[in-house]
Every structure is written in C-alpha cells, then in structure tokens.
Amino acid sequence: MTPLSLAALGLASCGSASTGDKAAAAEAKTAGDPGFTVTQVAQFEEPWAMAFLPGTPFALITERKGKLMLWQEGGEVREVDGVPQVAYGGQGGLGDVALAPDFPTSGTVYLTWAEAGDNDTRGAVLGRAKLVTQGAPKLEGLQVIWRQEPKVTGQGHYSHRIAFSPDGQHLFLASGERQKFTPAQDLNANLGKILRLTLDGKPAPGNPFAAKGGVTSQIWSYGHRNVLGLQFDASGRLWDLEHGPKGGDELNLVEPGKNYGWPLVSDGDHYDGRPIPRNATRPDLAQPAISWNPVIAPGDFIFYRGSDFPQWRGQAVIAAMLPSAIVRVAIDGTKAREVARYPMSHRVREIEEREDGSIWLLEDGKEAGAGHLLRLSPVKR
Template sequence: MGHLARTLGGLAAGLVAAATAGCSAGSGDTAASGALGPATGEGERDWPFAVEEVGRYDEPWAMAFLPGSGDLLVTERSGVLHLRDAGTGAQVEVSGVPDVVDAGQGGLGDVVPAPTYEQDGTVYLSWVEAGDGGTGAVVGRARLDTGDGEAALEGLEVVWRQVPKVEGDGHFSHRIAFSPDGRHLFVTSGERQQGSPAQDTTNNLGSIVRLTPDGEPAPGNPLEDRGGVSAELWSWGHRNALGLQFAPDGALWETEMGPEGGDELNVVEPGRNYGWPEVSNGSDYGGGEIPDHAEGDGYAAPAAWWDPSISPGSLLVYDGEMFPDWRGDALIGALSGEALVRVDLDGTTAGEQQVFDLGERVRAVDEAPDGAIWLLEDEGSGRLLRLTPAR
C-alpha cells in the first residue's frame, strides 16, 4: 500500500486500526507534519475539561507525583530537576542531579518514584551520558532528601545503560515504568536512529528491557538463557518508544514514533518482535517505502496507528475518579499533533478516539492523586496545565 493510500485510509478509519488489522505507525520527535484539529464536535467550548495553567518551564520533559505528599517532580532536558509543593505551588531546584549530555533529543529524561518511595525516598531517573563510541541513555536511582525548603538527590547510582553507545543525539527513548507488583523495572531503549539494531538481540537498542530494581536482567525474561545484554530484553523491534505504562488490568502499553507516518500504540508482550525497521505503516523519510504490517508476517501489530503522524511523546492509562468515563483509557500527548489524544481501551483492543487540539506540543501527561490530569507542554511554551472536569 502506498503512503498516500495509507494516509487516506487511516483518516477514513478515524485514525484507529484494530490489532487484527496488523497496522502500525510512527513519526520523528521533531516532526512538524500531521498537526490535528479538534475531532468532530470537540471544539474547545465542548471539551469535557477545564484547563488551568499552574506553572512554566524552559525545556520540560517528564513529571511524576510523589506518593504520600502529592508533590510533583519535573525534569528539564538541560539537566534541571524541580520539586513543586502540592499545597502551595512553590518549587525548589533539586541538587545532586547528574551531569547530562544536552543535545538534540538528549538530556535529563524521565523521573519515577520507586515502589518503595514512601519507605526510603528512592526515585529513578533517566538521562544521556557520553562514553566510548558516542552517547547513550542510562537509568539511575537516588534518595530524594527534602527539608528546610531544600531538596537533594543523595547516593545516586547508575543501574542500567544502553549498549552500545553510538554517535548522534536522537531516539534515546528512556521512559521508565514499574510493574504493578513493584518487582520489575521496565525501560524503553530507542534504536538511536540506526534502524537495524532493533532487530539485533545481542544489544539492547530498539527494545524494552525488564530488570530487577537493582538493574539486573529479571529472571524469566525471554532470552534469559543467552545471558549478557540479551537477557535484559522483554520485547524488541521498536523505534522510539516515548510512552510506557501499565493499565489497571495489568497490560503494558507503549506509544512509539514511527518514521514519516505510522505512529503506534502497542500492547507489549514478552518475546514479541514489533517489526522495526522491517515493517511499518509509515514510509521512510524521503518517500522510501517500508512494507506494511500484514497478517502472518511474524511481527506484532499495533493496537492503533496514525498516519499522518501525531508524534506521541508520552502515555497515561487513566485510573482516576475525576473522569470516570475515561478510566482504563489511554491519554497520549501529541508533539507534532499539538493535542491530547484519548483512545478507548477494552482489554488489549483500541477503539474510538477523541482528539483535543491544544495548539501546543504536549510533552508529558500524568495523573494527580486527586484524579486531575496534568500536562506538560514542550519547550517554546513549557506550560504546566491542570485539567479538571468542565462545569
């Protein structure tokens, strides 16, 4: 199927494809194409939420609410970590943050409280470092100490690295998620714009890894018997996975940027190959054709895909009380799409979508303890927004 036909077909289908259709898609992180207007009947005055600006940042990338206090951590790609007080909105800059390579898509990335945070104050972060061969993403953990109006990371240690390091400053991915039981650490590892490493299971590029909280390969991984880096892999054939979260039913979901068109929403299953760069419902930059996903091709197909691109930069599977009709649904921050996209999820099936055109690149989406939805817009706007039900 040609790129134009895919585009028209995808739009006619409401930009949703069932997993049985074997369709996937993606886009570049800095792509400017594929901006989406409001879905039919979804003009701003009809939105089911009110929007309140509660802060601004220069280069925001990720955020996480802390258990117990509800305080908010916000990362900036330049290497700054902020702690925002839940009650007053006042914030301090956290000291002890590692040095990062701030170039292109690289820098300070994700931040996630450990399952043991309320007992020991541990948080996990991802960032980009330099080394032999170029740059690569790493994940580390530290204790967050707070008090007297200050905050600091103490005892920072690296627990995981992308292997190998390569030249360039794109497709690090480095999103972090813990399994619901807290026993396993999952990390998305981009293919660094290299393509073929995603099909090479002797490295961890273009994969999702499953680790112990200490960063060791988790027992029971699909390639455990091979040892080494291969033993880390949970799934592979990924391009640039910038969203990762468990649903309330325990399914692991991932959003992934494809090439020119073909962004994906995937259910992540152990030992599955998601096809990049052998198959994609997008086209290579410059118009080069890539075979579409097809039934029986041996690759895991996405639950939903987009062409034109929306550039999915984040993922939340909502589980709050404030928007009861959205419980269990995927909320995706669209970068080039400049929108919040809701996808109705039923088990491992993706259904109807709503697109809320915000007019700015949405970098991160998270759920506050009270069920409000918080958004971080990308640099250039950098607004921190709180979404609550419309009155």
C-alpha cells in the same frame, strides 16, 4: 494560575487516525465541547517528565538541559541538587523520573538521562538515588544501574521511559534504537527494545532470552523504534507508545519475546520517501493495536483511573506533539480506536494522573513561554 480559553485553543474532533470505526467517529464529534478547562500552574524550561509525590503537595519535574525541579502546589519551585551531568542536544538530556514502588519508606527515585561516551558517542542511562526534601532538596547516593549498549553517535531516539510492574517487583525500561535502525532486530544489543529488569537494574529472572546471557538477558520484547510512553493498564498488561518514521506512530500491547517489526515493517515510510512494507504484510510479527498516519508524535500517556472524568476511565489518554493535542483512545481487547482529540496550543510532552484523579500536562518546546505545567479541570454541568 492562568485559565486558558478553550475556544482559543480551537478544540475539535479527531479525524486522522486509521480506525474507520463509526462509533468512534460519532463520539469524536463531541470533542468540540471537551468538558474541561485548562489552567496554567507553573512554567519550566523544556520539561520532559514529572512524578507526583504521594500524600504531599510536591512533584518532581525534569528539564531536559539537566535540572530536576521540586514543584510545590501553592508554593515555590526549587531546584534539586545532586543531578548528574547530561549530554544535552537533539533529543538528549535529562529524561524520565519515577518513584520506586517503596518510595514512601525508602525515598528512592529513578532517573534516566543521555550520557556522553568516547568518540562523540552517547547513550541513555538509568540511575537511582534517595530524594531528600528537608531543607534544600537534593539527591543522595546517585548510582548508575543500567546503560544502553553500545553507545553510538547521534542525538536521537533514547526513549528511556520507566514503568514498574503492578506488583512492584520489576522495572520495565524503553530503550530506543538511536536512529540506527538495525539494532532493533539485533538481540546482542539492548537498543530498540523493551527491557525487564530487577529494581537494581539487573536482568530479571525469567526473561524470554535469559539463557543467552549478557545484554540479551535484559530483553522483554524487540523491534521497537522510539518508545516515549510505557504504561500498565488496570488488568496488568503492558503497553507502549512509539514514534514511527513519516507516519506509523503506534500503540502496542507489549508481550514477552515478541518482535514488533522495526525497521522491517511500519505503517509509515522513510523521511526521504522510500517505502517501508506495512505491518499487515508480516502477520508473523506483532501488530500494533492502533497506528496513526499522519502522525500524532506522541509523548507520554496514561490509562485513566480516576473520577474527575468518568467517561475517560479505562482509556488511554495520550500527550501529542504534532499536531499538539490530547488524544483519547479506547481499548477493545488487544485492539484500540481513537475516540476524541483535543487540540492544544503547544506540544504536549507529558501527562500524569495525580492520586486524586486530576490530570496534569507538561507542555514542551524551545520557544519562549511554551513550557508550562497545566491542570485539566472538569466542567461542572
């Protein structure tokens, strides 16, 4: 394990979030003294997601080229056999990994990945399998239980983040609009949507558009661009974290049947400079709890619940890739405000809280030496 110098990371306060909140700005100034150290624990190649196995020293970590790794604290890193072939390229490859709500008894894990189709098309898929850790680790009985419809050309905006409802009865899945814009508003496609499914991948009863049947019956909310974070807070409310275009990254409180506006509105503009009407011009559409312009290029996020960082409890702690950082956001009802930002040396793709309250990060990036598993440790005063 390699301790990193916080001074070398250049930790500093935030300043680009569109909050304008004086209290938030005052707190953010303290971010130059973050109150934690960073330790490099292991190295991976283009890691994307991780899930700690409760009550064990193990974690599963996905690598985008198509490897699932079983990391052991204080031990070796082993490759898990039985992983599907993935369509690697652009933003595609092996994506999220999540443990079933009954994992301690079933051993079931869920994976998402990009899958190739006909005529140079691709789409995200969701599968589940049993994880076997005795002997050589492997997946048994892998079955695809959901697909993006339709498959389209291109290699971006798969999203494919997984979240389970607090009662363990439903699976929520982010499905990106695949850089095709208009499918996000089309209720006959499941692109650009948050979906609510049963644990076996079928449309959940009681969804807002269940009566329409087909893929429409999967939809929980729509008008999303590229959702890379999907989490429930301590009150059981669902939030998403999504990329805007040139500006306009968003944290949203996700509610059933609501339209989140993409591509009709955004707090950013097209990459070629063409303007997009702002969210505020369409009060009939769901408004972001907070948006960023310039962007933070978010990865995943957590709502922190542990005791290692008591001042962070209840806040959204966000992995950011541009600029590379950890971003803390306080939730005020249905709104949010950035309170601190801690710059990091590489893109931060993933953040997870272990059951002991410790915080772990995955660095992302194709450059040599960028893909580390990191642990944050509070500084004792």
